[in-house]
Amino acid sequence: MKSTVNIIGSGFSSLAASCYLAKAGYNVTIFEKNKTIGGRARQLLKNGFTFDIGPTWYWMPDVFERFFSDFDKKPSDYYTLEKLSPAYSVYFGENDFITIEDTLEKIKKAFEKEEKGSSKKLNKFINKAKSNYDIAIKDLVYNPGVSPLELITPATIKKINQFFSTIKKDVRKEFKNERLVKILEFPVLFLGAKPSDTPSFYSFMNYADFGLGTFHPKKGMYQVILAMESLAKELGVTINTNSPIEKIIVENGEAKGLVSNGKTYKSNIIVSGADYHHTETLLDKEFRQYSENYWEKKTFAPSSLLFYVGFDKKLINVNHHTLFFDVDFDVHAEAIYDNPKWPDNPLFYASFPSKTDSNSAPEGKEAGIFLIPLAPGLEDTPELRDLYFNKIISRFENLTSQNVKKDIIFKESFCLNDFIKDYNSYKGNAYGMANTLMQTAFLRPKLKSKLVTNLFFTGQLTVPGPGVPPSLISGKLVADLVTKHHSILV
Numbered sequence: 001m002k003s004t005v006n007i008i009g010s011g012f013s014s015l016a017a018s019c020y021l022a023k024a025g026y027n028v029t030i031f032e033k034n035k036t037i038g039g040r041a042r043q044l045l046k047n048g049f050t051f052d053i054g055p056t057w058y059w060m061p062d063v064f065e066r067f068f069s070d071f072d073k074k075p076s077d078y079y080t081l082e083k084l085s086p087a088y089s090v091y092f093g094e095n096d097f098i099t100i101e102d103t104l105e106k107i108k109k110a111f112e113k114e115e116k117g118s119s120k121k122l123n124k125f126i127n128k129a130k131s132n133y134d135i136a137i138k139d140l141v142y143n144p145g146v147s148p149l150e151l152i153t154p155a156t157i158k159k160i161n162q163f164f165s166t167i168k169k170d171v172r173k174e175f176k177n178e179r180l181v182k183i184l185e186f187p188v189l190f191l192g193a194k195p196s197d198t199p200s201f202y203s204f205m206n207y208a209d210f211g212l213g214t215f216h217p218k219k220g221m222y223q224v225i226l227a228m229e230s231l232a233k234e235l236g237v238t239i240n241t242n243s244p245i246e247k248i249i250v251e252n253g254e255a256k257g258l259v260s261n262g263k264t265y266k267s268n269i270i271v272s273g274a275d276y277h278h279t280e281t282l283l284d285k286e287f288r289q290y291s292e293n294y295w296e297k298k299t300f301a302p303s304s305l306l307f308y309v310g311f312d313k314k315l316i317n318v319n320h321h322t323l324f325f326d327v328d329f330d331v332h333a334e335a336i337y338d339n340p341k342w343p344d345n346p347l348f349y350a351s352f353p354s355k356t357d358s359n360s361a362p363e364g365k366e367a368g369i370f371l372i373p374l375a376p377g378l379e380d381t382p383e384l385r386d387l388y389f390n391k392i393i394s395r396f397e398n399l400t401s402q403n404v405k406k407d408i409i410f411k412e413s414f415c416l417n418d419f420i421k422d423y424n425s426y427k428g429n430a431y432g433m434a435n436t437l438m439q440t441a442f443l444r445p446k447l448k449s450k451l452v453t454n455l456f457f458t459g460q461l462t463v464p465g466p467g468v469p470p471s472l473i474s475g476k477l478v479a480d481l482v483t484k485h486h487s488i489l490v
């Protein structure tokens with residue numbers, strides 16, 4: 001009989017792991033607690049509108065191509081990808097915004113308009129960011145985080161100083177204009193930490209932004225989940241939804257199986273793509289590697305308050321992706337990381353996928369997704385959600401010079417309590433654990449359990465970190481470790 005692998009969860013990392021393991025010859029079964037697959041990247045369908053519940057930015061298309069090419073496929077075998085033009089816009093005040101176009105040349109022109117001499121500096125900054133991107137992809141992110149030696153290559157040694165400076169310092173050294181500073185600090189927010197806590201080396205995210213561009217899969221990010229589901233099924237993976245795992249059974253330091261809906265499912269190997277902290281609670285205490293104190297001390301990426309809104313008309317003065325940075329970045333960041341509380345004046349992000357994709361909303365209507373980053377662990381009540389919706393929607397009306405409140409057909413919200421209920425997320429985090437210097441590579445929670453020989457972890461809490469591309473990579477890394485440690489029984 002073939003060796004069997006049971007996988008907990010059906011997010012990007014679990015689906016990726018399932019494909020690699022099935023290709024390697026294992027008999028793979030996925031157990032997902034929710035009624036639909038995709039984890040944080042699920043989809044909301046309502047009144048003819050389609051919303052991505054989680055990720056909306058498709059960055060680093062090369063990572064998706066590499067994933068599919070490992071199976072002799074291309075993204076275009078499954079979904080249609082479009083480069084957004086413009087990529088996004090950023091509001092700083094009423095009717096005051098900068099549009100980020102789809103090529104570096106155009107972006108340089110926009111920068112030069114804001115600050116004389118900045119286009120040259122941007123060129124230099126992005127060249128360095130590109131070199132970091134190439135090194136990150138070639139030498140770093142595809143490592144399993146087992147040893148510090150993984151970080152030491154001839155290319156990285158030359159960049160060592162960039163691990164001891166921060167994005168914030170680097171950006172401010174070159175650019176004086178506060179608006180340009182905010183735009184250049186924005187991409188690392190995807191890594192879950194403040195720019196002042198993110199090593200300079202992560203400027204590779206700026207290359208992903210300005211150098212590679214922002215893409216959109218037609219019909220939304222969920223198409224990527226559906227593509228991976230098709231691929232997994234082609235490779236023979238079985239996917240069980242409505243199957244919450246209640247326990248991981250361990251005997252003599254070896255995982256024997258999973259319990260779901262009261263039934264035991266035996267396997268030779270277990271991989272969990274559910275949040276790391278939660279997975280450990282499925283084990284008896286003696287088999288948990290990390291204490292509550294360990295998790296308590298970690299810097300988690302933010303949680304979010306999200307709204308999915310159907311508008312009864314087309315909106316003006318917004319793009320597919322629109323950022324609202326008209327308030328103090330640092331004060332909001334303090335309310336997330338230093339002194340956790342609901343921010344008085346939140347910055348927020350909005351996506352209007354129906355601006356470029358007619359599949360997202362019925363004709364003449366607009367689909368809007370609004371996101372406010374919040375500290376994990378905060379109180380979450382219907383009253384707070386309403387209060388903050390009213391705050392941002394009033395600001396939105398002023399900033400974009402239009403009335404929209406009376407055109408809202410419906411709004412659905414998603415916040416900390418939902419992250420906990422739907423994903424078993426630690427303190428309701430949205431994007432896992434931040435990529436600070438002390439939480440990078442081999443310093444992150446490990447892919448392989450030290451206490452249970454055949455138990456493995458994948459996903460945004462382990463290596464390489466938060467985001468869709470890293471989750472795809474994490475699935476590959478864990479599959480490589482499994483195949484290295486456990487030969488296939490036939």
Ligand SMILES: Cc1cc2nc3c(=O)[nH]c(=O)nc-3n(C[C@H](O)[C@H](O)[C@H](O)COP(=O)(O)OP(=O)(O)OC[C@H]3O[C@@H](n4cnc5c(N)ncnc54)[C@H](O)[C@@H]3O)c2cc1C
Pocket residue numbers: 008009010011012013014031032033034037038039040041053054055056057058059243244245246273274275278304306371422423424430431432458459460461465466467468469471
């Ligand atoms: C609001 C939001 C916006 C984001 N925006 C972007 C973006 O624009 N671009 C980008 O690249 N990234 C973005 N991200 C990050 C990205 O979505 C995540 O990094 C990625 O989807 C995480 O995948 P994962 O497989 O690690 O975890 P998850 O998607 O969380 O998958 C874990 C799965 O395990 C399941 N599970 C949990 N407990 C159990 C159990 N006991 N039994 C069975 N199943 C269980 C969960 O239901 C879930 O399906 C965003 C995330 C959020 C939340």
